[in-house]
Amino acid sequence: MKALLQRVTKAQVEINGNTVGSIQHGLLILLGISPTDSEQVARKLAARVAGYRMFSDAEDKMNLSLSDDNGEALVVSQFTLAADTNSGRRPSFSSAAPPAQAEPLYLAFVEELKALGISVATGEFGADMQVSLTNDGPVTFLLDTEKS
Known part of the structure; x- marks a missing residue:
């Protein structure tokens, strides 16, 4: 499973001109799922994302996580x-995992972020979406469970 994390000051996803998910300060998370991924992998990655230190502290060092910084998450499936x-x-x-396998894992990832206290918005699984964002920094990291 891969999660592309982009620190943002705002992000939104639209489908057919209608906004279906938006956040302010936080992370835009593009999530790619492979056939070998499992619900356990999804939950472990969500916990890593919630605790990944990519927000600045009072000394302008990347020492704060999404949880520490009270940020929001916009999660978008991206095969x-x-x-x-x-x-x-x-x-x-x-x-890439087939949709019947990938969608439940995408939802498990989202639910785990919520269980960890993160405010989560989403796109729509499998839809043609237009994603816009203001990358803060820019700061972007790729977390890959197959390489960890």
């Missing part, structure tokens, strides 16, 4: 993060 891009000029999506 393209799971693409195999190691060869050729076109990505292969055979390494």
